[in-house]
Amino acid sequence: MDEIIKAEILTIGDEILYGQILDTNSQWISDVLDRAGIRITQKTTVGDNESDILRAFREAEDRADIVLITGGLGPTKDDLTKPLLARYFDCPMEPNPDALRQVSEFFQSKGLELTPVNELQATLPVCCEVVENKLGTAPGMWFHRDGKVFVSMPGVPHEMKKMMTDTVIPRLHEVFETAVIYHKLIKTIGIGESWLASKIQDWEDALPENIRLAYLPSLGQVKLRLTAFGTDRSVLEEQVAEQIEKLKPLAGNFIYGFNGDEIQEVIGRMLCDQCCTIATAESCTGGYLSHLITSVPGSSEYYVGSVIAYENTIKEALLGVQHQTLLDHGAVSEETALEMAAGIRKRTGAKIGVSTTGIAGPGGGTPEKPVGTVWIAYDDGKEAYARKLQLWKDRDVNIRATAVAVLNMIRIRLSKTIEVTE
Amino acid sequence: MDEIIKAEILTIGDEILYGQILDTNSQWISDVLDRAGIRITQKTTVGDNESDILRAFREAEDRADIVLITGGLGPTKDDLTKPLLARYFDCPMEPNPDALRQVSEFFQSKGLELTPVNELQATLPVCCEVVENKLGTAPGMWFHRDGKVFVSMPGVPHEMKKMMTDTVIPRLHEVFETAVIYHKLIKTIGIGESWLASKIQDWEDALPENIRLAYLPSLGQVKLRLTAFGTDRSVLEEQVAEQIEKLKPLAGNFIYGFNGDEIQEVIGRMLCDQCCTIATAESCTGGYLSHLITSVPGSSEYYVGSVIAYENTIKEALLGVQHQTLLDHGAVSEETALEMAAGIRKRTGAKIGVSTTGIAGPGGGTPEKPVGTVWIAYDDGKEAYARKLQLWKDRDVNIRATAVAVLNMIRIRLSKTIEVTE
Numbered sequence: 001m002d003e004i005i006k007a008e009i010l011t012i013g014d015e016i017l018y019g020q021i022l023d024t025n026s027q028w029i030s031d032v033l034d035r036a037g038i039r040i041t042q043k044t045t046v047g048d049n050e051s052d053i054l055r056a057f058r059e060a061e062d063r064a065d066i067v068l069i070t071g072g073l074g075p076t077k078d079d080l081t082k083p084l085l086a087r088y089f090d091c092p093m094e095p096n097p098d099a100l101r102q103v104s105e106f107f108q109s110k111g112l113e114l115t116p117v118n119e120l121q122a123t124l125p126v127c128c129e130v131v132e133n134k135l136g137t138a139p140g141m142w143f144h145r146d147g148k149v150f151v152s153m154p155g156v157p158h159e160m161k162k163m164m165t166d167t168v169i170p171r172l173h174e175v176f177e178t179a180v181i182y183h184k185l186i187k188t189i190g191i192g193e194s195w196l197a198s199k200i201q202d203w204e205d206a207l208p209e210n211i212r213l214a215y216l217p218s219l220g221q222v223k224l225r226l227t228a229f230g231t232d233r234s235v236l237e238e239q240v241a242e243q244i245e246k247l248k249p250l251a252g253n254f255i256y257g258f259n260g261d262e263i264q265e266v267i268g269r270m271l272c273d274q275c276c277t278i279a280t281a282e283s284c285t286g287g288y289l290s291h292l293i294t295s296v297p298g299s300s301e302y303y304v305g306s307v308i309a310y311e312n313t314i315k316e317a318l319l320g321v322q323h324q325t326l327l328d329h330g331a332v333s334e335e336t337a338l339e340m341a342a343g344i345r346k347r348t349g350a351k352i353g354v355s356t357t358g359i360a361g362p363g364g365g366t367p368e369k370p371v372g373t374v375w376i377a378y379d380d381g382k383e384a385y386a387r388k389l390q391l392w393k394d395r396d397v398n399i400r401a402t403a404v405a406v407l408n409m410i411r412i413r414l415s416k417t418i419e420v421t422e
Numbered sequence: 423m424d425e426i427i428k429a430e431i432l433t434i435g436d437e438i439l440y441g442q443i444l445d446t447n448s449q450w451i452s453d454v455l456d457r458a459g460i461r462i463t464q465k466t467t468v469g470d471n472e473s474d475i476l477r478a479f480r481e482a483e484d485r486a487d488i489v490l491i492t493g494g495l496g497p498t499k500d501d502l503t504k505p506l507l508a509r510y511f512d513c514p515m516e517p518n519p520d521a522l523r524q525v526s527e528f529f530q531s532k533g534l535e536l537t538p539v540n541e542l543q544a545t546l547p548v549c550c551e552v553v554e555n556k557l558g559t560a561p562g563m564w565f566h567r568d569g570k571v572f573v574s575m576p577g578v579p580h581e582m583k584k585m586m587t588d589t590v591i592p593r594l595h596e597v598f599e600t601a602v603i604y605h606k607l608i609k610t611i612g613i614g615e616s617w618l619a620s621k622i623q624d625w626e627d628a629l630p631e632n633i634r635l636a637y638l639p640s641l642g643q644v645k646l647r648l649t650a651f652g653t654d655r656s657v658l659e660e661q662v663a664e665q666i667e668k669l670k671p672l673a674g675n676f677i678y679g680f681n682g683d684e685i686q687e688v689i690g691r692m693l694c695d696q697c698c699t700i701a702t703a704e705s706c707t708g709g710y711l712s713h714l715i716t717s718v719p720g721s722s723e724y725y726v727g728s729v730i731a732y733e734n735t736i737k738e739a740l741l742g743v744q745h746q747t748l749l750d751h752g753a754v755s756e757e758t759a760l761e762m763a764a765g766i767r768k769r770t771g772a773k774i775g776v777s778t779t780g781i782a783g784p785g786g787g788t789p790e791k792p793v794g795t796v797w798i799a800y801d802d803g804k805e806a807y808a809r810k811l812q813l814w815k816d817r818d819v820n821i822r823a824t825a826v827a828v829l830n831m832i833r834i835r836l837s838k839t840i841e842v843t844e
Contacts, residue, residue: 015638017462019452020607020647023445026467030441040439041474045448045465048636052463115620137616156639158819185442194537194559214470216437217578225442280730286716287709290730294708297784297817305736308702308712308728310721314770318729318740348736362719395719397580 005176007033007066009043010056012081013155016071017047025070025160036169037178038066048072048080057088061148066172071155073121073138081152082124082141089143089150091127095119098130099139106137128152131167135159142171149175182236185216186224186244187261188254189408193217196224200250203243211243219397220404221263256411263407264292270414271302271352278410279350280306281319281340283331284358284374289403304350309340319343332357332369334386337377341386345379352413353379354406358389360398372398376406378413385413427598429455429488431465432478434503435577438493439469447492447582458591459600460488470494470502479510479572487570488594493577495543495560503574504563508547511565511572518546521561524554550574553589557581564593571597604658607638608646608666609683610676611830615639618646622672625665633665641819642826643685678833685829686714692836693724693774700832701772702728703741703762705753706780706796711825726772731762741765754779754791756808759799763808767801774835775801776828780811782820794820798828800835807835 009026016023023045030040041064046052053072060067072081086093099122107114118137124130131140131151136159143150151168153160188196193215197204204213210230216223226243228236248255257266271278280289290306293299307318312331315321320343321336329335337355345353358374365371372391378384389405391398431448438445445467452462463486468474475494482489494503508515521544529536540559546552553562553573558581565572573590575582610618615637619626626635632652638645648665650658670677679688693700702711712728715721729740734753737743742765743758751757759777767775780796787793794813800806811827813820 011465014634014636014649015645015647016449017452017465018456018605018647018649019449019454019462020605020645021638021640022449027438027441027444030439032441034440040441041469041471042478043433043439043465043467047463049463056464115616117616117619158814158816183440183442194539197539198537212436214436216443218443223442225437225440227436227440282709286721286725287704287712287728287730288716290709291713291821294710294730294732295818295821299708300732300786303708303732305732305740306709306728306730307740308709308716308730310716310725310727311770314727318727318769347740348733364722392580394580396717399713399717 004181005038005066005178006041006064007038007068008041008060008064010060010067010069011043011045011155012048012053012069012072013045014047016045025155025157028157028161029068029070029164032164032169033068034181034183036172037181038172038176039181050080050084053080053084054088057084057150061150065148065176067148067150068168069150069152070160073152073154085128085141085143085150085152086125089125089127089145091125093123094126096122096124096130096139099124102130102132102139103137106133131163133159133163134166135162140167142168144175180230180233180236182228182230182233182240184226184240184244185259186226186247186251186255187221187257187263188224188251189221189256189263189404189411191222191251191254193222196222196251196254200247203247203250207243208239211239219400220408256408262296263404263411265296267407267410267414268293268296268299268302270411274414276352276414277302277304277350278352278354279304279344279348280406281344281353281355282306282308283310283315283340283356284360285356285399285403285406286310286360288399289354289356289406292403292407304348307344307347315340319347330369332359332373332375334375334377334388337375337386338379338384341377341379342384345381351380352410354410356402356406358391358398358402360402361393361395374398374402374405376402376409378409380413383413385409426603427460427488427600428463428486429460429490430463430482430486432482432489432491433465433467433577434470434475434491434493435467436469438467447577447579450579450583451490451492451586454586454591455490456603456605458594459603460594460598461603472502472506475502475506476510479506483570483572487598489570489572490590491572491574492582495574495576504546507550507563507565507572507574511547511549511567513547513549515545516548517541518544518552518561520552521546524552524561525559528555528559553585555581555585556588557584562589564590566597602652602655602658604650604652604655604662606648606662606666607681608648608669608673608677609643609679609685610646610673611643611678611685611826611833613644613673613676615644618644618673618676622669625669625672629665630661633661641822642830678830684718685826685833687718689829689832689836690715690718690721690724692833696836698774698836699724699726699772700774700776701726701766701770702828703766703775703777704728704730705732705737705762705778706782707778707821707825707828708732708782710821711776711778711828714825714829726770729766729769737762741769752791754781754795754797756797756799756810759797759808760801760806763799763801764806767803773802774832776832778824778828780813780820780824782824783815783817796820796824796827798824798831800831802835805835807831
């Protein structure tokens with residue numbers, strides 16, 4: 001019962017190994033396994049190479065109870081996973097009637113003809129059970145031998161995710177009894193890792209033996225992960241909650257949420273609760289701020305719209321920025337940022353307007369306003385506020401860091417339970 | 423000379439293993455090594471666990487010539503990499519004067535005081551050489567023993583990248599003579615993997631022995647990767663170029679670029695060449711389309727701006743969509759999409775206007791217009807064109823797929839060398 005079930009993730013494909021695509025699957029799988037109380041002990045990526053793949057099968061089986069494999073199942077010739085699994089489990093391949101039916105149904109539902117290459121995909125090692133692929137043509141495979149489970153899934157993210165959620169995780173719970181690991185993420189924004197570490201050092205030193213802390217920094221944010229080990233989930237939950245209460249006086253202002261909370265979701269909930277609407281006027285962020293806000297389901301409740309004013313004429317025509325302001329202070333200035341925020345608020349009728357204007361780079365910098373100079377502003381009709389950011393040399397980093405800074409500015413303003421005019 | 427130099431990438435950290443952050447470093451490192459002619463044979467991720475880390479060191483050293491390690495070097499307590507490297511290379515740790523000077527200079531340049539925790543970071547295994555970290559406080563470490571190289575770098579992406587580019591890659595070239603591997607990516611859009619595979623099967627079957635093909639599908643796109651092995655780079659380049667010429671008649675219309683080309687960059691170049699400007703009117707994509715366009719450095723040359731009209735009132739007020747159109751056909755309709763595209767073109771003075779309107783989900787679907795129903799439109803004053811997409815149930819996928827479809831629509835229109843009014 002209390003034995004820890006160990007899993008490894010094996011990703012197969014030259015495209016991942018050579019860095020031509022980013023492996024997002026294994027992060028997703030890790031997260032799902034972790035929630036299922038299964039300890040991930042290693043992730044491995046090997047290329048489309050027979051001996052490497054077979055060695056990886058063997059080593060993973062030696063170390064772990066569960067081996068989850070993605071990739072190498074497509075309809076094309078560089079895909080080796082299926083024949084090598086047949087060889088590893090020492091069984092022949094034959095057309096599988098279930099798999100053939102599922103592939104045929106998938107094609108019918110799309111109104112398409114089955115191609116010979118797709119028929120070949122339904123030929124599987126006879127010792128596996130089919131894991132249905134509801135969103136694609138490559139069936140998954142489930143192998144069970146000597147108490148160990150191998151699952152092979154396609155590398156296409158949405159196909160793999162559907163398989164994991166619908167079939168693989170429920171079946172793993174049937175086969176294994178899982179130990180108790182409890183994680184909680186505490187999400188902070190607006191403070192660097194070293195500064196946060198200094199603030200909370202005494203608290204960290206006093207954590208109980210069975211709770212571990214990790215710092216997970218990202219752009220403008222630091223996540224603290226508490227991991228508790230034990231036998232009773234509710235005891236662990238209580239222990240962790242107690243520690244978080246002790247942490248709050250030390251890091252309270254910087255904490256915006258927990259676990260899966262994203263800053264844009266937290267702001268969305270605040271806007272909903274305060275019956276507030278928001279609109280954005282973006283220059284240097286070029287739509288990324290709006291994208292973050294609208295990535296939240298239901299954001300149409302509080303997000304009205306945006307003007308992205310890349311050209312100065314658009315700042316005047318669609319946001320009402322004064323021509324003289326642009327002449328006197330330039331597009332990247334406190335004055336322009338404030339007029340943009342006020343302008344989008346008035347033009348859209350939103351209660352809050354926010355803005356970004358800056359030099360994202362790589363071009364456009366001057367000695368006075370180097371690349372990375374950014375102004376952001378907030379305006380709710382009663383209160384207006386602008387802030388200068390001095391960021392980096394990297395365009396993408398500057399776009400993302402600016403958007404995060406605006407979201408944090410909104411959070412700070414909204415947590416004062418601002419009053420809005422109208 | 424012709425022996426292949428093998429490298430492995432080892433990522434250390436529970437945060438990667440448990441899926442709490444996405445590992446983007448190892449993709450970047452792979453890509454850089456690949457360009458350097460070094461063959462990556464495995465990527466491994468292990469957690470903050472002594473015995474797993476030591477085993478991973480040993481196994482990687484057995485298989486590879488070069489082991490590149492990221493993670494576990496921060497100022498905080500969960501970081502194990504440094505003491506374990508000292509143990510693995512059997513040497514004590516001492517304060518390193520070079521590292522201390524570099525950390526001090528880094529803090530001075532930011533106008534900050536050195537903290538004791540940062541001083542500790544300059545204590546290193548005596549058998550390593552320091553790899554300077556110009557963007558952070560954790561020094562890199564270079565170990566060289568029995569012809570094998572271990573390099574340890576921090577997990578913070580921009581710090582690691584700077585170290586790799588400035589120091590690690592040049593030094594690897596000094597130590598190893600690298601074999602010749604040549605890759606070329608051929609990027610297609612608007613055709614699925616199976617369909618593309620059927621179209622080019624004869625070409626694929628006739629590829630020379632030393633050239634391998636891989637299919638790399640992603641949302642709305644399929645990349646073809648040709649990998650050539652040999653001894654002379656210029657011979658390989660010529661061989662691959664010859665194959666691409668043979669491929670073009672089969673897949674020509676779907677090919678938009680090569681290697682690092684992104685569809686938004688290709689469109690940017692087309693717009694520049696044709697002295698065209700563009701503006702976007704977004705509803706369901708919520709800024710993501712603009713974000714893609716403006717992620718390209720220099721996009722201010724051709725991108726004018728955008729209106730993101732989430733609320734219908736904004737579609738009327740800022741884009742001039744007729745109230746009656748919204749009443750008669752709804753926001754998600756051919757008519758609205760066309761009026762949005764025409765509206766943004768006129769309001770911004772751009773030569774081309776494009777638009778998106780649809781139901782991204784998860785809410786908002788009806789039997790007539792289910793989640794995933796999207797209209798996109800193009801208008802250049804002379805020609806106007808709309809297209810319906812029937813996409814998926816997933817909000818994020820729908821946002822991304824819609825943006826890609828619009829970019830492809832622009833590409834198709836621009837490759838006809840369209841004439842624009844004004």
